[in-house]
Amino acid sequence: MKNISILGSTGSIGKQTLEIAREHPEKYKIVGLAVMNNIDELELQIEEFQPKLVTVFDEAKAKILASRIASKIKVYYGVEGLIEVASHQDNHMVINSVVGSIGVLPTIAAIKNKIDIGLANKETLVAAGKLVLEECKKNNVSIIPVDSEHSAIFQCIQGETDENIAKIILTASGGPFRNWSYQDIENAAAKEALKHPNWSMGKKISIDSATLMNKGLEVIEARWLFGIDVEKIEVVIHPQSVIHSMVETIDASIIGQLGVPDMKLPIQYALSYPKRIKGKVKKLDFKRYNTLTFEEPDFVRFPCLELAYAAMKIGGTMPCVLNTANEVLVDYYLKDKIKFYDIAKYIEKIMGAHNAFHYNNVEELLALEEWVKSWLLDELR
Ligand SMILES: NC(=O)C1=CN([C@@H]2O[C@H](COP(=O)(O)OP(=O)(O)OC[C@H]3O[C@@H](n4cnc5c(N)ncnc54)[C@H](OP(=O)(O)O)[C@@H]3O)[C@@H](O)[C@H]2O)C=CC1
Numbered sequence: 001m002k003n004i005s006i007l008g009s010t011g012s013i014g015k016q017t018l019e020i021a022r023e024h025p026e027k028y029k030i031v032g033l034a035v036m037n038n039i040d041e042l043e044l045q046i047e048e049f050q051p052k053l054v055t056v057f058d059e060a061k062a063k064i065l066a067s068r069i070a071s072k073i074k075v076y077y078g079v080e081g082l083i084e085v086a087s088h089q090d091n092h093m094v095i096n097s098v099v100g101s102i103g104v105l106p107t108i109a110a111i112k113n114k115i116d117i118g119l120a121n122k123e124t125l126v127a128a129g130k131l132v133l134e135e136c137k138k139n140n141v142s143i144i145p146v147d148s149e150h151s152a153i154f155q156c157i158q159g160e161t162d163e164n165i166a167k168i169i170l171t172a173s174g175g176p177f178r179n180w181s182y183q184d185i186e187n188a189a190a191k192e193a194l195k196h197p198n199w200s201m202g203k204k205i206s207i208d209s210a211t212l213m214n215k216g217l218e219v220i221e222a223r224w225l226f227g228i229d230v231e232k233i234e235v236v237i238h239p240q241s242v243i244h245s246m247v248e249t250i251d252a253s254i255i256g257q258l259g260v261p262d263m264k265l266p267i268q269y270a271l272s273y274p275k276r277i278k279g280k281v282k283k284l285d286f287k288r289y290n291t292l293t294f295e296e297p298d299f300v301r302f303p304c305l306e307l308a309y310a311a312m313k314i315g316g317t318m319p320c321v322l323n324t325a326n327e328v329l330v331d332y333y334l335k336d337k338i339k340f341y342d343i344a345k346y347i348e349k350i351m352g353a354h355n356a357f358h359y360n361n362v363e364e365l366l367a368l369e370e371w372v373k374s375w376l377l378d379e380l381r
């Protein structure tokens with residue numbers, strides 16, 4: 001039996017993780033659950049999965065939930081609550097599927113308690129990759145990727161040495177605006193940007209897919225997960241999202257992982273690794289997907305991808321600045337306060353205003369995030 005806690009259990013990844021636990025009750029036991037404020041759904045999850053503890057980030061909502069469930073289990077709140085759930089001694093693995101760099105602190109807390117991580121929350125590695133990887137090494141803890149591209153690469157490199165790998169090729173769907181003109185994208189409303197062609201996901205990652213920042217964040221995520229130079233990570237547009245990513249080896253072989261676009265497979269692989277188990281994922285029917293195509297990414301219509309490469313090449317605190325600015329600006333775009341290309345415009349501006357430095361602890365990153373937020377507030381006033 002593997003004991004797991006899920007951070008973000010009411011979200012797209014969190015709910016699919018619970019579906020797998022529901023399917024395999026003899027394999028997975030839920031220890032803890034964490035949400036932002038959706039206490040109605042969390043209450044149903046508590047009834048079904050009987051966790052030992054839960055946390056609701058919003059303190060007022062946490063108190064309402066606690067009164068509803070009449071102290072059957074402990075209800076925490078805030079960042080401390082996330083840390084309590086992530087570091088619970090019964091956990092064998094924490095699935096981190098919250099949105100944004102709020103995922104950093106509970107990830108580090110779990111690692112310090114020698115608990116493995118199933119990582120969907122890519123922002124954790126973008127903001128604090130160096131620290132997180134250092135903690136993993138110190139505590140002999142593994143991060144198993146949940147993000148579909150990184151799960152694909154992880155599956156492709158099983159049995160390969162680092163020296164065998166020449167290049168990582170991350171596939172990108174191209175998002176909903178792949179064939180739109182610059183002018184149309186410029187005026188696109190958030191509701192258009194939310195219509196991802198292949199995946200049903202939360203709002204923030206859907207906007208990131210539309211700007212291609214999602215792929216930029218994934219380049220940085222891959223750099224940390226696989227310890228590979230960013231120059232050796234290539235992005236190719238593959239509109240069908242059937243090849244989830246590829247690895248080129250030094251003898252010019254290309255190894256890819258294929259499947260229907262369904263997050264259940266990477267989530268299940270993270271839970272079952274190093275074993276594979278049977279699940280409810282549909283098999284790929286090559287007669288239906290009989291045309292697989294590839295294109296170069298367009299850095300003019302999608303400037304965020306280039307900004308992410310630039311941030312990683314500069315290194316140090318620059319990816320954290322890029323990530324925080326992106327989180328703030330995506331939220332503004334979702335609320336119709338800015339236009340699509342303002343996301344890239346203000347990220348570029350704040351990157352120009354920041355002198356990157358090598359950070360040594362999480363406090364430096366938290367202070368930097370505050371600086372980014374107030375800088376953007378001033379700029380967008
Ligand atoms: N969806 C997907 O297919 C994929 C997602 N990812 C990554 O996984 C992560 C999650 O994405 P997704 O599931 O789509 O997002 P969703 O928006 O669907 O879900 C987010 C979840 O996190 C919870 N949450 C948000 N903030 C906090 C907080 N401060 N404390 C506790 N819980 C919080 C939300 O709770 P509440 O419901 O109460 O708001 C919700 O349960 C992101 O980093 C994304 O980039 C990666 C690959 C694929």
Ligand SMILES: CC(=O)[C@@H](O)[C@H](O)COP(=O)(O)O
Nearest residue numbers: 147148172173174175209214
């Ligand atoms: C399912 C998943 O892993 C997402 O990150 C997905 O890749 C987003 O699609 P894009 O390829 O459009 O960014």
Ligand SMILES: [Mn+2]
Nearest residue numbers: 147148149218
């Ligand atoms: Mn992905």
